[in-house]
Amino acid sequence: MTQTRTRRFGLSKSKITAFEQCPKRLWLATHRPELAEQDAGAEARFATGNDVGAIACALHPGGFMVDAPNLTAALATTASLIAGGHPGPIFEATFEHDGVLVRVDVLERLEGGRWAAAEVKSSGSVKDYHRGDLATQVWVLREAGINLQRASIRHIDTSFVLTRVGDYAGLFADADLLRELEDIVATRPAIVAEARAVLAGAEPERDMGDHCTSPFPCEFAGYCSRHLPPAPEWPVTVLPNGGGKRWLENGIADLLDLAEADLNDRHARILAATRDGKPFHDPEGARRAMEQWGWPRAWLDFETIAPAIPRWIGTRPYQQIPFQFSLHLERRGGRMTHHEFLSCDGSDPRRPCAEALVEHIPEGATIIAYNAAFERRVLRDLAAAFPDLAGRLEAMAEAVVDLLPVARNHWYHRDQRGSWSIKAVLPTIAAELDYGALEVKDGIDAQAAWFEAADPACDPLRREALEEAMKAYCARDTWAMVAVARALAGG
Template sequence: MTNTARRHGLSKSRITSFEQCPRKLWLTVHRPDLAELDAGAQARFTTGHQVGEAACRLYPHGVMIEAEPNLAAAVTATSELLNNGFRGPIFEATFQHDGVLIRADLLLPHGRKGWRMAEVKSSTRVKGYHIGDIATQVWVVEANGLNLTSAAIAHIDNSFVLTNPGDYEGLFTHSEMLPSARSIAQGRPEVVKAARAVLAGPEPVREPGDHCSSPFDCEFVAHCSRHLPPPPQWPVTVLPNGGGKAWLAKGIDNLLDLKAGDLRPLQARIVDATRNDRAFHDAVGARKAMADWPRPHAFLDFETIAPALPLWIGTRPYQQIPFQFSLHIEEREGGPIAHSEFLKADGRDPRQACAEALVASLPGTGAIIAYNASFERSVLKDLAAAVPTHAEALLDMAKRTVDLLPIARAHWYHRDQRGSWSIKAVLPTIAHGLGYSELEVKDGGEAQEAFLEAIRADCAAERRWALAEGLRAYCERDTWAMVVLKQKLEGAT
């Protein structure tokens, strides 16, 4: 083994990186400074950490193997614990074999003399790369002589319902993977040898491709693409629903090279609007499509939180729980538009208060207008199930909810949308200067982060107030955007 290979050991995650792309492994080890993490990376890390802690709390007599002062000490601590005959749960049990170091999330007594190793995942099902992960662990652990009688992926059961605060007994399903993991583990020596060779050499050359996003979005895409010629100003990839892939396969990357006769109507509309810098606007069609929406018109938008670990009794993993809504109401055409709102960020279950505020604020008749209304309908139906005293009114609201998104998609397109009809893409094209960039909270992900910070017990009152103000401004912008968009679609100036 070269000195370089000795300095840079391998781990489960590094082998996963190698199998996705050897260049990714090399960059992860030698040039981590080139990584560009997406905005949601920290949130995913936090979720994974919280789920892992919840799994450990299910075994109150377990022992945590600390990586102090280093991982070598963790390997020694694990070995000593097992050699002394310990037969209890072990968290982060650490093993090393052939230069590959792994930390098992859970190592549990299984049968009289065996052990179950479990890899804890925040997903609700087993994914393909999970099996490769646990195969690496099985290979290392069994090479250390441990009697593994089970190796499982401990993933979240999304049918779990929280019945006691903080009690996650039953949250995880253990999917057995030992036979398939052992089969993959047989090939691990060759994989490790190849990974070491990559690390010992210069940066590999591999052109960007589908592997850059499977099974993970690679944080080195910008680096690996830097030598490529700049893409056209209007690439075919702006065509929605992956419509540009077929053209890329034919060697065509410029949207402006496409001919209307070769395109579906929506695609042809996009090409025409882009080529001529002229927005497509069918005001007559839009007015006709919305003509039967009864008044008053109520523009509704929810902000929700969907934590992996349910926060409130009666909720499930990843269930969308509304903590905020904004509402603009127009009683008659051309009349004044009133605004009301709801926000509960004190840490208590917001559903009862949200349902009550909806019943008090929404008119009993008329159209409730949402953008991508299937989401608002699902939130209303879930609220009806959670708050039966208002179920009838909430279910009626769901029935009265109509969708502005397909109206916009069918009757408006500006090239600056770049193939997207999200409200954030459309709004700047119909109302110059009215966007989200100046807001403290700019998107749904930031709204969730702000809410979670606000409900923390150690959040200072001044900070909680500032977070609430940012949330209110953001949610109100969403419903006002719908008001402005509807007026534009109808041809109002």
């Protein structure tokens, strides 16, 4: 009798994480990877992770990187380093147990034959899914004979301030989770067996739900939703701030099946504007909201980067660093001038940005932003960085007013689909100012353009083109505010 051998699927920490999010995700990634949709942000996240990992290794100049040509060689190299008494740390130390492979970012030798494992993350704190990742590593390491004293998530300490170029001592904080992970570690054998059983079987069936987006957006969501009934043209999910969730839980998916009496005032306005096709507009209320704004009026928008690894002295991880602003300065009577700032040479842009603000924004001006908390924070960070300019910059922060609540309270067009972002509102008021024709269309594009332009290897002609694209985008943002405000007031 011929026996059929069941294929034994190799697993890794990332595959187990995928399984715990959704068994179907792991099955599809293994058997039907061609169905995956491209993740637009994956490349940037991967680059950040590599940069953070490189810094973590550089902080241990005596460490050894297991940079083997294949996994078999990596396992052998790791075993040799441990048996040979390498003082460590070992980077990308590779271990296998029961067909589960893990690579430890930093493995440090301690006294008494014990070890400390650290999983390096670019986040500013421990996330829930990190615990499962680390538990898998702990299980494999123990089964491979490693006596662990500590198992940590080595995350970025967001209070770190760069004081000397290239000196990142103190950038990371370790959260030792070994004791609290014991219950999760104990589940690993069963989880591995379940994952292998799923991979050996037919494609699992699972309804879509919150797991499709948490902890990561699933790359197979499009595939899994292909046979679902078409969503209503106006689903209840257009109700903002999760307003549609309770209706979905009650089996109501179509916004038009609701009655205004069942909704709060804002949601009722959304329903009425959607049902009737007539925008909600309260020009008198908008005028009252804006009539106290003084003159001149400075319509201001910043573009920023927030690198995980601080680039410039005095900056923190993930601090919003302004590299660009657009300013439409409006005088009483309607005279308008445009001013702008952009720094793409890779140097610290904060001082020249602050000086340009002081130069172009008159004292006493009312500064208008859209979602103003962001602009206030940038101005206050600049004030803290430059005491000689702090008085003017703090006064600017105090003078910031917000156009967003004016739009939210006094305008709604059904094509906004529950959003009052400037890019959702603008096409419903001034379609000719749409962002579609611009090369840089949003803040994410602007950040990507800055990183490309600031790279010393960037071709000068390409840098010039990127600068022009960024200027066009940022200027559109501030002019969009002017156009929206005028339309709201009935002008």
